[in-house]
Amino acid sequence: MNSSALAAELLRRNAGNPALAWRLLRHLLSSPAAPLPPLRLIISLSRLLVVARMLPELHHLRRLILLPRHPPAAVRTALSALVSVSASAGLLDDALAHFRSLRSQFPSHPPSTRLYNCLLNCSLRAHRADLVEVLYRDMLLAGVPPETYTFNILIFSLCDSDRIEEARLLFDNMPLKNCQPDEFSFGFLICRYCKAGLSHRAVELLDEMERLGRSPNIVIYNTLISSFCKEGSIGEAEKLVERMRKDGIFPNVVTFNSRISALCKAGKVLEAYQIFRDMQEDNVLGLPRPNQITFNLMLDGFCKGGMLEEARALVELMKVGGSLTSLQSYNIWLSGLVKCGRLLEAQQLLEQMVQQGIEPNSYSYNILIDGLCKEGMIYSARSVMNLMKNNGTSPDPVTYSSLLHWYCTRRNISGAIKILHEMTSSGCFPNSFSCNILLQSLWKEGRILEAEKLLQEMNKKGYGLGIVTCNIVINGLCENGKLDKAIEIVNSMWQHGSAALGELGNAFLGLVDDRNEKKKCCPGLITYSILINHLCKAGRLDEARKLLLEMMGRNVAPDSIIYDIFVHGFCKQGKVSSAFKVLRDMEKKACRPSTRTYNLLIWGLGKKHQIEEILDLINEMQEKGIPKNVRTYNNLIHALCDREMVDKAASLLEEMLHNSILPNITSFSMLIRAFCKISDFDAAQAMFHGALTACGQKEVLYSLMCNECFLYGKISEAKELLQIALEKEFSLEHFPYKSLIEELCKEDRIDDGHSLINTMIAKGYVFDPATFMPVIDALGKKGNKQEADKLSEKMMDMAAHHDGSMVSFSDRLHGDSENKHQKQKQEQEVSLGSDWHNLLHRDDGSGIAMKLLKRVQKGWGQGSIPAPRPQNFDLVDEWEITN
Template sequence: MDPTTSLSKALFNNTNNPKLAWHLFKRIISSPTSSSSSSDLPLRSIPVIARILIDSKMHREIDSLHQLLLLSQPLETLRPCLVSLVRILAKSNLPDKAVAHFKSLRSRVPDKPPSVYLYNLLLESSLRENNVDFVLWLYKDMIFSRIKPETYTFNLLIWALCESDRLDDAREVFDKMRDKGCQPNEYSVGILVRGYCRAGLAGRGLEVLDEVRSCNVLPNKVVYNTLISSFCKQGRTDEAEKLVERMREDGLFPDAVTFNSRISALCSAGKILEASRIFRDMRVDDQGLGLPQPNVVTYNLMLQGFCKEGMLEEAEALLKSMEKAGDFINLESYNIWLLGLVRKGKLLEARLVLQEMVDKGIEPSIYSYNIVINGLCKSGMLRDARTVMSLMERNNISPDTVTYSTLLHGFCSKGKVFEANNILHEMITNNCFPNTHTCNTLLHSLLKEGRTSEAEELLKKMNERGYGLDTVTCNIVIDGLCNDGKLDKAIEIVSGMWSHGSAALGNLGNSFIGLVDDSNNGKKCSPDLITYSTIIGGLCKAGRLDEAKKKFMEMLGKNLPPDSVIYDMFIRSFCEQGKISSAFRVLKDMEKKGCNKSIQTYNSLILGLGSKKQIFEIYGLMDEMRERGVPPDVRTYNNMMKSLCEGERVRDATSLLDEMLQKGISPNISTFRILIEAFCKGCDFGAAHEVFDIALSVCGHKEALYGLMFNQLLAGGEIWNAKELFEVALDRCFYLGNFNYKDLIDRLCKDEKLEDASSILITMKNKGYGFDTASFLPVIDGLGKRGNKHGADELAERMMEMETEGRVTDKVYRNERETSGRKPNNTCRSDWQTIVHRDDGSGIALKTLKRVQKGWGRESLINLQPHTNEFIDY
């Protein structure tokens, strides 16, 4: 048998044992008789042994093979052997190895340059691995070796230059092709045009198209479609339409790709009706233009466009037509439809679609389930999200990191950290390991809830398991420390991050010593803008403005330019401290740095100017906001109202309420509190009650509003009106935490209204409210002094009943609400848009406002201080 055939066969037989094959090859090639017995023995065996070594990833042995050939082969067989090895390495997508061995070949046999084919092969391999440096070196070596490049060679070179964003160099190579004896072809044009379009320079791509057409080089459809798509993405639809006409002039009929590009661009720009017209023309072609029929991509683009614009009826009709067609609906279509339903809050319909997909034989993917789970979690429907996850598990689809992370984030957003922690444990138990983002979400919630020890334990586990503590992790810890008042420790971490990265977390205190391994030093987590925003915000809130300024200067020294958020922190802090001139100096620097004023900037300045009674300047700021197109929000109006009321200009404040209602800006409870307190302070209780009525029509019958009005009436001596309002609150079973009901009982007793006081207490007891039984004592004492022993005894008996039942604490909400876990609802969450269109909403509010404005704003304000009470600042 021929020795070459025998060696190749032996190598093939040991493919599954690469080490043995390698030793066999070395032994035979190194034998003194191998070269004399057969000169082509190594040449024919190299493809076999090289493939075995490459498939087995024995890269070190490949280098040894190269050295073995250099030592064992004469010059006449060495060159073809090395060429064969380089060719195999290039075809195996190992350009680093291929070029390295190629350079050795060039140095060993410099007088015999390789063929243009080998150069093209190496260029192609280097491009596949995005190694542009190799491409440029190979081209230079070709020129040095006086190898004449082919058109294909130039195309590869142009491609490489475009990939490295060297478009001017690519254009120069394109222009010089003819000088080198090569004619650019349609592929040359396509590569260069694609490079321009990817860089957003479709206009220059069009210039190339015009030039080659004048030289009788006709571009293909791909070139036209590339340009049309680029123009459409830039919103230049007119140029795209002209290119479609030019295609027809060149004898190229637009295909589905051409029309899909136009439809995609129009949908992205929100021009859904124009896209719909093109889609209809493709489906009908009633003018006989020979338009291409829409494909599944076309249908999905239109479906996505309808869903993005919230046109669910049109999307559903299209989906049904796709279902009838059969071939025009796939998994992607249903995922688009699911996403559209979830975005519009149609969560029940989305769940039904999942089941419908299964019934129609289109199995939902993990992405399909994650879309629905994400929508349910964002809507707070966590139990339903859990149900969907159980459904996907029953359909043999295991939850992935996205699924668990979405659920975990949902529980964290609801403050259910215990359940979120369980999700994390379940995730790890099911061999689905969390990423850094997942852990950061839980870490943020733990610190927000004040569960520091659990946060420390999580940090430790994150570090031990190599999840990577990044800048976000550090920022979360810094934010937690700032909220906990541990500013000095937070400052230490920020300073340590510059030199130690995430290892700076090890400085959090004794409990954190050794928490972060030194190996994390390599993972540089440098402070960013959020880091400094957090620490500067914490210092400003604590009134440590000088230290905040130092951190600001440190930030500038680290080449981190501040944004308007950081400037707003300083402006707000200076305004709160009454340092208006300092605030305006910061504002000047802010504008100098190119940071625009935000609504927060104006709100802080208005509040600061109001504290100095500079009303004229406040109106100037309001005018500036209108000029700059910054619409005021409810806080802007509240700040202005507060300033006007403190300056005894209540009439002007009520005009602002009128303006808010006219502009559709929903007043909140703080808005009405400012006005009610101002009128009550001036003993204009009638006007205060009118504002209270408007507040009820705008915000609804909120406990907080009743509590506010009750306390103001009580403090102003309007005992009877306060009593009536309190009885209404009892009828509505409101939470009474904001009602000074003890003061009401005391005042009624002092005014000899013992029966009324007794009636209120009995009503509270009968409705199941738990309150301080000491409230009975002044009534019992009063009845006893009056000689009504029977009434006093009866009331005392009721008091003893409450003590026996255990309802002796001052928890002024009903017992059944306490046991159900319901917390007091003190927020105003009515939908203003709904109020605007309802009969009893803003229309009545405006009419009432107009009716009572005439009598509002008395100038004779007396110094009657209302009773101090804690109230939520809305």
């Protein structure tokens, strides 16, 4: 048996033991008389070593191949095999080492195109765009002709590096190298154009593809349709669907899902549902059936669009069809219920999920906890959090951040700090986001020393003082009257990054490692927006303009929001002509004004009663294609009402509806006030009923109409509105119930006043005890001592429980509201209000109320009415995150 046959036999017998096989073959190959084994044996041995990750042995094999006794042709072939096997296995560095040996040993015999392609592909998979370029240049220098496959690798590599224009140039030069683009060449570029938001350029490539006789596949079409859908160009997407059909490619479920997703995101949920329904019902056209993704997209569309009943029907359909089986579907439905305020249903859904074997994850619990916190139901949120723990899911930073945000929005800093301590004690450490919530709250409260201490702790624990934290500090300084200090810190940030916060006195300088230019926390657009906004608020417009020039000099381009700040600042000072100069400057700098920009200008003109100029500006908006919104019309309505052009203002409602803009409560409120002001109460009443139809039975509308009627002497109408409010169990906080009852008593309508008080008591309202006084006085004057005593007793009982808030019976049924009010009573004693004390001590000649109170107090032993106590305000003496 010759040596080659022996080597092959040894390799076959010891394939399961690579180390032994290598030792035997190395001994055989090291023999001076042994020729180089055949190529197939080299490849087999190489693969065996690669699989066993015996890479040093692989390099030893290369050295054996390079022994001088072997024929050059055989060596060249064997080295090429080593390169190919290593590259195919993803061993880029090893493949390059073998390739360098090949190129140095045989400079006049370049490798094949196939070998270059193998190395290029390996470099691409390793995301080594630099190597792709080096190998391609080497290929051209060696005179090796590239193939279409070569160009496809290069195009993909350039696209992957976001060098799309270079990729396009290479694509255009392919024919010069005698290579024709194939569907992969087109597909790579089309995909990258779509990702870059350049869908129209991608369509140009599609046109060129068809001109060259290349047939686009369904993947290319779906990529384009999805891209246009994401950009909101639904019409263009629909054209492509028709083009697909003409090309004989029938849209699949991916195509339809893209369209449904885009329509839902654009708010066209019913149009999306039409497509969804066709997919379910149209068997004639053979449309694809909805899959799990389709159902989830449609459910998400209904939920985000506030179409709860439609979403509920879809959930039932999914249950029947067996599609409501994924956690993602349940989370979408859970989020929809929370968004629409159906928190009890959401809690029940969590329980159902567990019963049906769908284990909620932290995201599921966080949806509900966040919704409960936003509704002020902190105790229910805590209960869900306990359920979360009991079911084996640990609260994460998102969970605690929702609770933290609740305490911060209610200015309960001590409660927020307790949450941080609770986080750390449970092993869930606060992140930058959590700390930033508290930091912002501390600055809002003006608790600067504590904010600075929190900054130190964040820095100490390595949370990273990024641009968000810096912006919170800068805004906090501005809000607390330290605008110049904020400007000083921003200027220092260009050199020191977030270490510039050391200028607060925290000794951050030198502690924060911000020397890396790429990571340095430099001022950005939001940073400058904060400073410019506060400078304009302070009337320092010249300094704000200088700051604008400075930021532009530092290549921070202003956006329309910054220009709007200047427009608002000038309009606020009555310098409308200067505001218009800002508008024209925006246009010169190619910064498109927004609807908000024009709304601010309309507001400024309205302050000067320049109606004609407002109308001209609205016409300019229409000419430039800038959409009007409800605020545009509200500003115009306000200006017209100020000039008592109320009929003209009212006619705008019809124009708004014609333009698909729904009037809001503000629109109707201004018109109601304006009609009442000119004593056209029939028109005001009609406008009020129109508002109820358009906006719903809102408490604010009833309180507005009640106040206006009372203000202009329409006492009976005001009383009727208050009675309706009581029937609907609205909060009476903004109703003139005290003044109205007093006025009824003055008009000798004691029964009406008495009836209102009894209704309020029967409905469970807790209200200002001073409301009783006019009725008690009136009853006393009429000699109705028994009724007066009853009311006095009720008044004293209410005085003992009154905490200064207006709470309805429906609120008291709400567990969290009740707990909230109990907690408020525990934490602080609230003054009963000056009205109460003034009425008790007034001297109107009768003294009846005072006499009654003294008699009642003496008989009941109630003691004196509590005096107001100073409110406690917890200070954070110390806070530290413990590991």
